Amino acid sequence: MTNTQVSLIQIDNYGPWTVTPEPRREVDLQTLQSRLYADLSQLVGNRDGYVFFTRFDNMVAVTNGLDMDDHALIQESVRNRYPVTISFAVATGTNPAQALADATDLLQDAGSAQDKGRREILRGRVIEEEFRTPDDVQIAHFDVIDATGKFTDEHHAFDSFIHIEQAYASLMRYMREAHDSLSFFVGGDNIIATCPDLGEAEYRDAIDHVVEETGIDLQVGIGTGRNAHDAGFAAKHALEECRANSTSVEFD
Numbered sequence: 001m002t003n004t005q006v007s008l009i010q011i012d013n014y015g016p017w018t019v020t021p022e023p024r025r026e027v028d029l030q031t032l033q034s035r036l037y038a039d040l041s042q043l044v045g046n047r048d049g050y051v052f053f054t055r056f057d058n059m060v061a062v063t064n065g066l067d068m069d070d071h072a073l074i075q076e077s078v079r080n081r082y083p084v085t086i087s088f089a090v091a092t093g094t095n096p097a098q099a100l101a102d103a104t105d106l107l108q109d110a111g112s113a114q115d116k117g118r119r120e121i122l123r124g125r126v127i128e129e130e131f132r133t134p135d136d137v138q139i140a141h142f143d144v145i146d147a148t149g150k151f152t153d154e155h156h157a158f159d160s161f162i163h164i165e166q167a168y169a170s171l172m173r174y175m176r177e178a179h180d181s182l183s184f185f186v187g188g189d190n191i192i193a194t195c196p197d198l199g200e201a202e203y204r205d206a207i208d209h210v211v212e213e214t215g216i217d218l219q220v221g222i223g224t225g226r227n228a229h230d231a232g233f234a235a236k237h238a239l240e241e242c243r244a245n246s247t248s249v250e251f252d
Helices: 014-018 026-045 068-081 096-109 147-152 157-179 200-214 228-245
Strands: 004-011 050-052 058-062 086-093 122-124 137-144 182-185 190-195 218-225 249-251
Touching (some): 026 068, 068 086, 096 122, 096 182, 137 228, 228 249
Parallel strands (some): 218 249
Antiparallel strands (some): 004 086, 050 058, 137 218
């Protein structure tokens, strides 16, 4: 049974800040968001977690192994480097989608994301060390079969982007609704999902759904581990087995 720890990250009062005292240049906002994501990815990644950018002003992290002091240190680091601050809500559960719902409730109860008085909220609970196991996190790493040959080297670059995004949207929605999983586009043709304890049949159903809805074939490697890094690295190895064996689903 999995037990995923999910952290919701929100930039505090970001909307009003972007237009105060006057609208800021879009290039500066895009630069700030991308740099903040990169820094958070490293700060959490150095502690064996994963961060996904989602909407950039909201980010989602799988943080098994990080305690509340770790989250507070990350907030301090952001405060010292950026003109904005971040809030965290942390929740856990066998179901990643429900854990994120619980984290969302915690932040919403603390006040609006555009409330000037809501600063550096840190709420929730983590999995205590004595309750952690080697199978707490299940990560699935999906990619498009022969994306380079089918899209990158054959089609208009923007059309290729549309095709990949369609596959991502189809998979993201299906995995959320059918399997309470959280799926995130991570560049190229790669999608990473944090999942409950799913088996081969569930992953084959997801792949079948995407090909029926979009015509795009996916393959997936699945790994489990004590934290996101361990599970994700195992998933990468399993995905290589898919490529080597011309299979669609492989578990590490």
